[in-house]
Every structure is written in C-alpha cells, then in structure tokens.
Amino acid sequence: MKNYAPADIRNFAVVGHASSGKTMLCEAMLACGGVINRMGRIADGSTVSDYHVSEKNRQISVSASLLHTEWAGKKLNIIDTPGYLDFISEGLGAMRVGDFALVVVHAQHGVSVGTDRVWELCDTMRHSENDRGERDGQGERGFRRGGETGAGTVWPACLPVEACR
DSSP: OOOOOGGGEEEEEEEESTTSSHHHHHHHHHHHTTSOSSOOOTTTTOOSSOOSHHHHHHTSOOSOEEEEEEETTEEEEEEEOOOSGGGHHHHHHHHHHSSEEEEEEBTTTBSOHHHHHHHHHHHHHTOOOEEEOOSTTHHHHHHHHHHTTTOOSOOOOOOOGGGGO
C-alpha cells in the first residue's frame, strides 16, 4: 500500500436527497480512479458501496460506506451516505469526519427536502459543496433555487458520469 502525506489525503462525504445519484457518482469515481473496471448497477445489486443484503433488496443505501481511490496524486476517502431521512444520522456522522461535503442534486428533480436538510447541516458544520448534473436545463433552475436556500458558498459543477469511459 502506498503511503500518503496528510496533505495528500482528502476525506469527504457524498450527501443529498434520496435517489439523487450519490451511489452512482461514487461508482464513477471508483471507475475513473481505476479501482473497479466497470460500474455496478443499483438494480442489479452490483455497486461497491451498497453491499449489504438489505441495501440490495431495498435498492437504497441504508448505511454509510467508506470507499477509496487515487486521483491526481491524492488519496480520496469517499463516504457514500444514504439519502432517506430515516438514515440521516449516517450522513451526519460522515460529514463530521470529512474535510468537506459533496452535495448531489438530482438533475431533473432539483432541490428536494433531503437536499435542504443536508445543506442546513453543511452550513452548521461549515461545509458547502455542490455537485449537480444538468439535463434539459433542469439543473440551472434547481441551482438557482438552491442558491436561494442560503446554503452558503456553493460552486456549481456539471460532471458527466460517463466522462472517464
């Protein structure tokens, strides 16, 4: 195993509303980093982070999962969190140990209740990141609405999941 200087390690939580794409974003990061050779599918129960039987049966994340990859000489410790508010404590714990939070907003549905909740938590903990996809202009409207929530400093980014293939 390669040793990393503390300055070369990034720990972050991937948070957001349920079914906003958090787990698939994490799969894409692992694929781009060369940890896996193909992305899993939630419907097939083949994603790296949703490994527990209950997660495969429900097709949702119920606990936070720690994943890791290397990118640009930095070690990325990624914490994939559940989006359902029933499991908000998993996201809260992940945000406490992370250097920052990556808030994922669904490209078509925009800002939802779970998004608002994690933004409030991010603001409380001084985290404020935003990752959002964009499809048919929905992302821009959702982002404007997100900016109105007073979430703090937000950097818009559009990251195509299939860019590394």
